[in-house]
Amino acid sequence: MPSNSALFPRNFRKNYPVAVRGEGCWIIDQSGRRFLDASGQAAVISIGHGVAEIGQAMAEQSAQLAFAHTTQFHSDPAEKLAHRFLALAPPNFRSGGRVYFTSGGSEATETAIKLVRQFHLESGQPARYRVVSRRQSYHGSTLGAMTVSGNVARRAPYHPLLAEWGHIAPCFCYHCPFDKKFPDCAIACANDLDNFLDANDAPSVAAFLFEPIVGATLGAAVPPEGYVQRIAEICRKHGILLIADEIMSGMGRTGKPFAIQHWNVEPDIILVGKGIASGYAPLGAVLVAPRVVEAFERGSGAFQHGFTYQAHPVTTAAANAVLDYIESHKLFERVQPAAEILRAELSALSSHPNVGEIRGLGLLVAIEFVKNKSTREPFLKEQNIAERIRQATLDQNVLTYPTQGCVDGINGDHILLAPPFIISQSESAQIARALHSALQKVFPT
Ligand SMILES: Cc1ncc(COP(=O)(O)O)c(C=O)c1O
Known part of the structure; x- marks a missing residue:
């Protein structure tokens, strides 16, 4: 956070890039860095960023x-x-x-x-x-x-x-x-x-x-x-x-x-x-x-x-x-096929010992991370797994939406994926690759 910011931030301990442009499934910051918006921000973006007709x-x-x-x-x-x-x-x-x-x-x-x-x-x-x-x-x-x-x-x-x-x-x-x-x-x-x-x-x-x-x-x-x-x-x-x-x-x-x-x-x-x-x-x-x-x-x-x-x-x-x-653009009709492609790309992640479940319907998808796959035991809250996955995925320029507390309101880690309905096969593949690398980083073997 630049010290001259006048914005009351969501979190004073975090640095926020300044978003300046949106294009399809992408957000571009002022340094020109491009982020793939795998979560549609917070499940907001349906038609994609930067559609001139709306403005x-x-x-x-x-x-x-x-x-x-x-x-x-x-x-x-x-x-x-x-x-x-x-x-x-x-x-x-x-x-x-x-x-x-x-x-x-x-x-x-x-x-x-x-x-x-x-x-x-x-x-x-x-x-x-x-x-x-x-x-x-x-x-x-x-x-x-x-x-x-x-x-x-x-x-x-x-x-x-x-x-x-x-x-x-x-x-x-x-x-x-x-x-x-x-x-x-x-x-x-x-x-x-x-x-x-x-x-x-x-x-x-x-x-x-x-x-x-x-x-x-x-x-x-x-x-x-x-x-x-x-x-x-x-x-x-x-x-x-x-x-x-x-x-x-x-x-x-x-x-x-x-x-x-x-x-x-x-x-x-x-x-x-x-x-x-x-x-x-x-x-x-x-x-x-x-x-x-x-x-x-x-x-x-x-x-x-x-x-x-x-x-x-x-x-x-x-x-x-x-x-x-x-x-x-028949975008309602596009959700199901796009979801099938995304789920197919994500499917390889299911075998990871800390991926408990990949679930959802359409383009509202979550991945839950567990300490023990057979007992479904969550990680301790303090381990901050969802946020660490988000950060590691962000390092690959992919934006996800982390939340803790799914098990009992306190413990339990997942990230939400809710991309725009226009997500392409190659973008879905990029999300899966970023998550794969995030899993390796957060759970080194
Ligand atoms: C299910 C649900 N209800 C209500 C809200 C609140 O909406 P808003 O943040 O637009 O006030 C949200 C926001 O995340 C939500 O997910």
Whole structure:
């Protein structure tokens, strides 16, 4: 970090190169060094860096109308984008669904928490306010979003500020919290929601919030068949809303527009962010199913919530241009074949004694590192394995996204790979080579 920096950094002990240009799957810093963006930054970049059409669409919108406050106006780009999102969503959203745009994922989570609370007020159930979620989850950085996030390490410093609404077991077959194996487990982790509700004042619960495929905190953990369906069934049984956090998994990253569509489940609310504008603009959104919308229409008529920059004409114009690009280049269709190539390139790494599992769906992939492959024992947190792998991979000019805590919130190391959908075979091969060399460096024989 240059001593004259005025930026409050993420980490005062780290040096950050200055990024000046983006091209496809690459970021170039001010010294001209080129980095292959294997993680799409943080699973943000879907169409690739440096697509000139997006900037042009934003400039045109900005020249025509940069801003109009949503208490006074709606705008065409936001209206158009809302229709497009609902058309991509599960069938229950399509006739009468609505979209609430925010400036990012955390604001979307925050909005959903207040939305489900007010939904129950509008529906004559004022006792319902708690949003139950899962341990080792992450749903955003603001205080409401942190309250529902179950990640021990991220919650720890803010513990006194956070409400305790309850967290159930994660769904994580590689480190099953019940020490069971699918299918003999009978999806005990889904039934944990039912048991939790029975034992913990179910009539005060407004909603259950989960990531259908857990991105950062567990490392692309895909649930077994039947999990998502069972969760939806339990929510219906208890009269609570189901919120799918697709901020990382949404907009095509797992091979369908929304990850929950792999199981044909219809949630009441879907949260998106990150990939919807592919990093060209800060944008998140809350997709709201008609039955929730109708409660507001029939009831007070007004959601007691709002952000100055919600549904911004320029950020929604950016996302429309991103979606145009996705459609004209058939990028949703490209995810599956690109994922197969990436997984094939990575497959040789599986035999390494410290590579526990390579998992994921589509272009949301993680590699977990373990101390002992047969017992799946993690390394000690202090050994900092995920960060060391990231650094060693970076030495080969490849960017990855490391996280610790997948096993119990503290221990467990993985890196996430979430490249742009345009990743080529040679770029996938380069990622695999960089990881191979990182493994040799971090685990010398
Ligand atoms: C699943 C999930 N939810 C919410 C968020 C928060 O989004 P943002 O950082 O845009 O506020 C993230 C960010 O990593 C995420 O991965």
